[in-house]
Amino acid sequence: MRIPPADVIAKWPPSNYVDPVRRGPELFIASSIFLGLATLAVAGRIYARLVVQRWFGLDDVFILIAFVTTLGVSGVVFFATAHLDWDRHVWDVELDMIPPSLKAFFAVKIMWAISSSFIRLSLLAFYYRLLDHCQIHRFRWLLHAATTWHIALLLVYLFTTVLACLPIHAYWTFPAPAGSVCVSEASLMMIWGALNTFSELVVALLPLPVVLRLHLTPRQRFTVIALLSLGILVIGASCARLFFLWRAFASYDLTWWSNAHWICSEVEIDAALICACAPALRPVLASI
Template sequence: MQLPPTSVIESWPTPNYVNPETRGRLGMIVGLLLAVMVTITLAIRLYARKWLTQRFGLDDVFIMLAYLPATTYTIIGVITEEKFQWNRHTWDLEPELFVPGLQLILANQILFNLATSLTKLSILSLLYRLTSASGDRKMTIAVLVSIAVVSLNCFVFILVSIYQCTPLSEFWELSSKPQNCIDQDAHLRAINLINTLTDWLVVLLPLKTALGLNLPARKIGIIIFLFGLGVLASSAGIARCYFAWMLTTSFDSVWDNWSSWFCSALELNIGIICASIPATKLFFSRYFPSVFETTFRQRSSMAIDWNIKLVTQSPSLPTFIDRSSSSSTFLPQHPPPPLSYPQRANLNKPLPPIVSDRHVDLEAQTVPENEFSSYPRPLKTSLPQRAGVRFSPCRNLPPSNSESQDRTTILIMYRADNESVPMHQYPAAPH
């Protein structure tokens, strides 16, 4: 590192190593909090992808690889702030701490490029899978071009960071003489500007695909929330560009470098969280449904027995069969009263056949004498075992007029607590 001119050094205030002005412990608190949040979010994502959906893909591999340099970058920044006093002004930093601090700064340059590039590749890999499945050829080509640009940017800037000085030790050695290094200010501006542009590219690229989907309002709100997180991470990248520009114009490099690290840590960790949130949906919907679900089931005062299986469903009448017990048939203990004669009910709608492999023999019952039958007749039959109402065509009933020839007999079966299973036959009211 080349020292500032002598005139600048002489203009600095007297060093204060006892109680200097510092940034406080904001970096340590925020950095550790971000590291914990990223670790939990990524663990939930990998669990959901590996064991719940069993669709572990290339985007999960990239996000795992991005987690390692991103977390290391955050922890190194915390160590640099706490142990090497890089939260002070340059003139208040103890001289023996310059060299180890600059070595950690060089390591963080490489880690930042690697982490941000791998995070973008994870998002682009997921987007490529979606666009390929939807058949959007133009968007697929755009995603492939973006993957190539991000990969090339990562490779070039890591290579330049490693060989920016020859030998590399001149990067952290303090010298007032010219050094065999590239223009580090131009390198710093270029790397931050290109990374910020690719951040916005990755955030805005899926916008067309997301808006083209026919989704309900709830899912559109989730997409807007995710895009908001992406914009927040990209905005942190803009702030990082500003502080990087300050580094190239100010001689208080230690003070300004803390601000650049803080914005970079926010960008990296929020980016990983934003890329992992969609994959955690199944985990929260399964283990925390009351927190995750936004739709509520309609409550009813009517008790429902979920052991009753729906057999047929028609516009006129659904039919259920009880599966809760194999020894007896579930029948309502208090059947509704039959329709009175003056009440007209339209029961002449066709119903699908009801088939059951379980049967129960009903004792012969005598149909009481009524206006439709002038003589009692026994009924001995074997009917399917079911609960509720059964409709069957009524035969051998004398029609009262020409308009009421189509009739229906209602067989209502019910069982009391200590009674057998009687069967009553009621004719339907004429039309």
């Protein structure tokens, strides 16, 4: 755990454990709306695959993995906000809440990374199928490189996150056990956040060479534009999440500023799920 310097703690107001200032319900409202839309998109995708098209691809498996871990992220964040004081200023958080809060944060970081990575891997698997409709041989090599990058990025992040403290339990132990060693969590998460945003931009722009070569009807072209616009929303939410993450670590008021960070995180992965499921929903929408 990152302990604030003494001069920072000296400027904090007295702790208020009885009736502290709390964040409003914006996290629950925004997250519930976007998670609900993402759930509908995933359910529609599964229906389209199993009932309408009667086949299930690797990209669908990746989406299910991403959706399950997204549910895990939302569940833990909701619980921690309601019961572990994630909606308070850090000086109003009781000390006995710190270990379970850090355990929750540890779990959320892992699940969120898995979710966002598998959403992009699902899109990359979908892009491979687009190759059947065009003759761009170099595009396959770009897909190979992008897929390798995303898998390597996820594995490196999981490795550095799990082993951020040695022994591992030192991450959520307060005060830290004697002899334990931890890397800078702020640096690790900011680097991962920047690489994650870059990766989303790559996945959003990667299919453009293929799309531009396809002969699309006006309706299909509108659909492509709508999907690209949703991709811009994902990247925008990712940039906002990165800003609030920096703000949380820079201010040492992690619980207070991470509230906005979690809203952006929920919007980002839920919008990404919707974007990844949209192409598979065409058979369902066509039958309505």
